[in-house]
Amino acid sequence: MKIQALKGFKDIVPGEVELWQYLEKVAREIFECFNFSEIRLPILEETELFARSIGEATDIVEKEMYTFVDKKITMRPEATASLLRAYIEHGMYVQKPVQRLFTIGPMFRHERPQKGRLRQFHQMDVEVLGSENPRVDAELMAMGAMLLGELGISVSLEVNSLGCPECRPGYRTQLISYITERLDALCGDCKRRSSTNPLRVLDCKVPTCREQMLSAPALQDHLCAPCADHFEKVQAGLKQLNVVYSLNKFMVRGLDYYCRTTFEFITSDLGAQAAVGAGGRYDGLVETLGGPKNSPGIGFAMGMERLVLLLQQQEKDYGTAEAVDLFIAGIGEHGSHGGFALAHALRAEKYKIAMDHEGRSLKSQMKQAHKACARFVLIIGDAELASGKGVLRNMATEQQQEVLLAVADIAALIPFLKNSTY
């Protein structure tokens, strides 16, 4: 019986890992520009943390978490809860009134895998803690849009407001009565949702449900004055930054903690997994988790597997591993022995040196050098050892010349490696 990776767990192998490195590099650069600091968080947390933040009744907490039941700990299904826990634990709200943090890493949810969805998946997660200002909402969305634009990924940004604990309950009551009136016309899932999560009925994919919900009461029309004002200012900020967006009054969030602004970056190129990034405001969450009162927060997460899939669809070259500076081809045991220390000395000078230790023929080693995109090959055989001079071949120009082989003489070799032509 062969041992293989768990269902929904994937290796990121050479040839693919370069794309991930590129993605992370671009993201870090942009997060830097917006003055975010990286925070690295543990993968395991007390189960209680997620139950309280994400919501006891959500699918994630109810049936998708990897939990060590005996130890009451859980592998994080998302990053926000962990990040807020760290924020509170280190009293970061004291150090700086507004904290801008990001984290990148794996998350775990026990779901059935499909395109763009794995059991171990990776997110880039960005959070602003301590500001209620709608400009921050707009700024975050603008940053997400900038990142996706930089990556060449085209998406649409959909925005909505979920209201707050002041105005949502009243709306919810109206919605439930609207749904109840036409319950018979809705699909089975929606019948279930009507009691578990009525807001979810709004974004059902079944056409007949959509039709039924077209004239449903809209969240936007039932926002309290502060929420309506906040939402207006968010949109004004987006316009000021020329961020293209559209309002989606049917957009709902899955996690309990969201309030006011919510948004999703949507693609049409990933099958069922339309959202490559999503987030929103969670003004009560810090307090819920034991932090100070009146600690607003907002954040979003991007699904890295989904971004990688989209980058792969572009079929651009994101650069494989760096080319080898020098391939040392030793002929026979003596030649290899002669090149061994030289390779080490050049590596200490930060050159990328490859060499074959398997005693293969020179022809075979030339092939290896070619495959590794080596700029130079240094050939060392018995004749070279005898004369103390090796043959340095420029693989591009096919020119060859003699160079001193002694480790003490590498200073003479380095100028050749620095310039690809000589």
Next chain:
RNA sequence: GUGGGCGUAGCUCAAUUGGUUAGAGCACCUGGUUGUGGCCCAGGAGGCCGUGGGUUCAAGUCCCAUCGCUCACCCCA
């Protein structure tokens, strides 16, 4: 948890109505150059045809089960 599609070499795929020793391309190794890459040529290695059972004179092919992959639903990044 539910439903569809698919499992043949490291990868992408062939194999007639069931019919001899299961093939190709790419990749890999060796040689064509007693010490020189790409292109070309020749050769080689690599498969319990996912697994188990059944039908049959005969199964990669048909049937059943099982495992895995995949897409979709639910849910979500």
